[in-house]
Amino acid sequence: xxxxxxxxxxxxxxxxxxxxxxxxxxxxxxxxxxxxxxxxxxxxxxxxxxxxxxxxxxxxxxxxxxxxxxxxxxxxxxxxxxxxxxxxxxxxxxxxxxxxxxxxxxxxxxxxxxxxxxxxxxxxxxxxxxxxxxxxxxxxxxxxxxxxxxxxxxxxxxxxxxxxxxxxxxxxxxxxxxxxxxxxxxxxxxxxxxxxxxxxxxxxxxxxxxxxxxxxxxxxxxxxxxxxxxxxxxxxxxxxxxxxxxxxxxxxxxxxxxxxxxxxxxxxxxxxxxxxxxxxxxxxxxxxxxxxxxxxxxxxxxxxxxxxxxxxxxxxxxxxxxxxxxxxxxxxxxxxxxxxxxxxxxxxxxxxxxxxxxxxxxxxxxxxxxxxxxxxxxxxxxxxxxxxxxxxxxxxxxxxxxxxxxxxxxxxxxxxxxxxxxxxxxxxxxxxxxxxxxxxxxxxxxxxxxxxxxxxxxxxxxxxxxxxxxxxxxxxxxxxxxxxxxxxxxxxxxxxxxxx
Numbered sequence: 214x215x216x217x218x219x220x221x222x223x224x225x226x227x228x229x230x231x232x233x234x235x236x237x238x239x240x241x242x243x244x245x246x247x248x249x250x251x252x253x254x255x256x257x258x259x260x261x262x263x264x265x266x267x268x269x270x271x272x273x274x275x276x277x278x279x280x281x282x283x284x285x286x287x288x289x290x291x292x293x294x295x296x297x298x299x300x301x302x303x304x305x306x307x308x309x310x311x312x313x314x315x316x317x318x319x320x321x322x323x324x325x326x327x328x329x330x331x332x333x334x335x336x337x338x339x340x341x342x343x344x345x346x347x348x349x350x351x352x353x354x355x356x357x358x359x360x361x362x363x364x365x366x367x368x369x370x371x372x373x374x375x376x377x378x379x380x381x382x383x384x385x386x387x388x389x390x391x392x393x394x395x396x397x398x399x400x401x402x403x404x405x406x407x408x409x410x411x412x413x414x415x416x417x418x419x420x421x422x423x424x425x426x427x428x429x430x431x432x433x434x435x436x437x438x439x440x441x442x443x444x445x446x447x448x449x450x451x452x453x454x455x456x457x458x459x460x461x462x463x464x465x466x467x468x469x470x471x472x473x474x475x476x477x478x479x480x481x482x483x484x485x486x487x488x489x490x491x492x493x494x495x496x497x498x499x500x501x502x503x504x505x506x507x508x509x510x511x512x513x514x515x516x517x518x519x520x521x522x523x524x525x526x527x528x529x530x531x532x533x534x535x536x537x538x539x540x541x542x543x544x545x546x547x548x549x550x551x552x553x554x555x556x557x558x559x560x561x562x563x564x565x566x567x568x569x570x571x572x573x574x575x576x577x578x579x580x581x582x583x584x585x586x587x588x589x590x591x592x593x594x595x596x597x598x599x600x601x602x603x604x605x606x607x608x609x610x611x612x613x614x615x616x617x618x619x620x621x622x623x624x625x626x627x628x629x630x631x632x633x634x635x636x637x638x639x640x641x642x643x644x645x646x647x648x649x650x651x652x653x654x655x656x657x658x659x660x661x662x663x664x665x666x667x668x669x670x671x672x673x674x675x676x677x678x679x680x681x682x683x684x685x686x687x688x689x690x691x692x693x694x695x696x697x698x699x700x701x702x703x704x705x706x707x708x709x710x711x712x713x
Contacts, residue, residue, distance in 0.1 A: 253294030256287055260295060261304055263410075271379040273317040275305070324469060327415055331650035332466050332657065332678070333625065333686035339459030342408050343452045346389070349405060350435060350451035352396035354444040361395045365436050373429055378417050381425065385416070388432060392439070392451075415462055431457075464682045467657070493659050497669060498705045500655060501629065504547060504645055505610055505705070507539040508631045511643035515552050515633050525560050529567040536569050537578055539645060546655065548648045549581065549622065552633065553595055554641040555605070566595065570622065570646070583621060593620055600628035604642050608632050612704035615649045615675060615686065625649045625687070627677070629704070649686050653678040666713035681713050 263269045275281055282292040296315060299305040307315045330338070357365075368391050372384040386409050393405040420428070431454050438447040514535040518528050532552055539550045551568030559565055568581040583593040595601050598620075600613035614627040630644035656669055660680035668679035674690040684690075690711055 256295035257298035343455040347452040349393040351448035357395035550645040672707040
């Protein structure tokens with residue numbers, strides 16, 4: 214540690230020295246990437262992760278392109294692509310001439326990274342961080358040796374002494390990961406590091422000195438609970454810290470939503486809420502109706518296959534232009550779409566999903582692969598899913614969810630489905646997935662114009678989005694008392710606005 218400090222002092226306050234990648238940093242950069250995509254994008258994500266963790270801080274100069282490319286095991290061309298991406302994100306800057314190079318820098322717009330998250334994504338991230346952080350703190354209190362606790366206290370002192378935002382981020386990251394290490398669990402430590410990389414550059418966003426002092430005090434109480442061997446107290450404190458951080462980020466994200474552009478006229482907050490609630494709800498329902506309209510077209514394309522004759526799996530490939538058109542029409546909302554056939558309809562397979570999804574707006578559609586063998590342990594029985602079973606029973610369109618699609622894509626989504634019928638015979642469904650995070654980005658700015666707390670919910674009371682930080686997607690509100698259920702043929706009418 215003393216050597217690293219001396220090297221930084223030698224290069225002066227501008228941080229002009231070349232950053233040596235330590236073993237820990239290199240392993241973080243070379244860890245398997247969660248996302249796919251081009252190699253340059255993967256390298257950019259890994260370098261960005263190091264910045265967000267505080268392993269590389271504002272003002273650090275990266276090694277030469279040739280040296281860094283060799284350390285990361287990629288070509289210089291790939292590295293240049295990654296650095297170009299990071300420059301666009303505002304995480305590095307390249308200076309020419311003597312003393313030049315590529316330097317780490319804080320983004321000009323400190324809130325820009327927050328825009329990449331929806332409110333529900335922040336809440337999900339908080340749930341996961343609380344589970345990992347709480348367990349790590351509890352186990353650290355049970356398992357840490359005295360000398361390991363002393364090292365936690367040394368890390369705490371570094372946190373107290375840190376003065377810049379980058380130094381504080383690095384010190385807090387090191388303390389957080391050290392607690393997971395004191396739990397004697399390499400898996401918890403890796404997961405804590407991964408989660409910290411995902412949220413790290415947001416935690417210090419717009420913190421006042423008083424708020425930072427309170428955070429240091431919270432960390433001090435946590436280390437004290439570990440030192441006193443109080444596992445449950447340590448878990449409780451760790452979870453409370455994550456909950457407070459999550460609540461703060463959600464509040465900041467709502468503030469951003471209030472300034473986001475909204476398609477269509479905005480409702481002044483001074484106007485009567487009840488007069489404009491139908492207008493906002495109508496805009497939301499229009500989005501959903503658009504998707505149902507695309508699904509009706511997909512169902513019609515299915516009916517035209519082979520002139521209504523017998524079908525095999527290969528025949529469904531003719532649906533792909535209609536499926537891709539549906540995905541394109543719902544850009545920013547629809548994450549997956551396709552046709553799902555009724556059992557026994559095809560001549561060569563008992564079941565089949567002609568389903569395609571997109572990871573983001575720039576990605577090409579990818580085919581969904583699931584196990585449709587009833588004898589397999591991971592058999593996907595889509596006939597029992599609400600989005601398939603309800604249209605099959607009612608012969609009417611249906612809106613299912615939101616729910617965690619753990620059996621298929623592991624996303625939190627709504628699924629809209631419409632039956633494919635021939636003379637009232639059920640042939641399957643045309644369906645589309647809408648990620649709650651995507652829908653939320655469209656809805657929250659509109660809800661923010663209403664001027665009072667309100668949530669968009671399903672007929673069962675499940676929240677899709679709200680304009681109140683304390684109410685997030687996934688929560689359940691009491692269903693309306695005495696309200697008649699919407700007709701099965703009109704699933705859009707099941708969406709409602711609830712005053713909070």
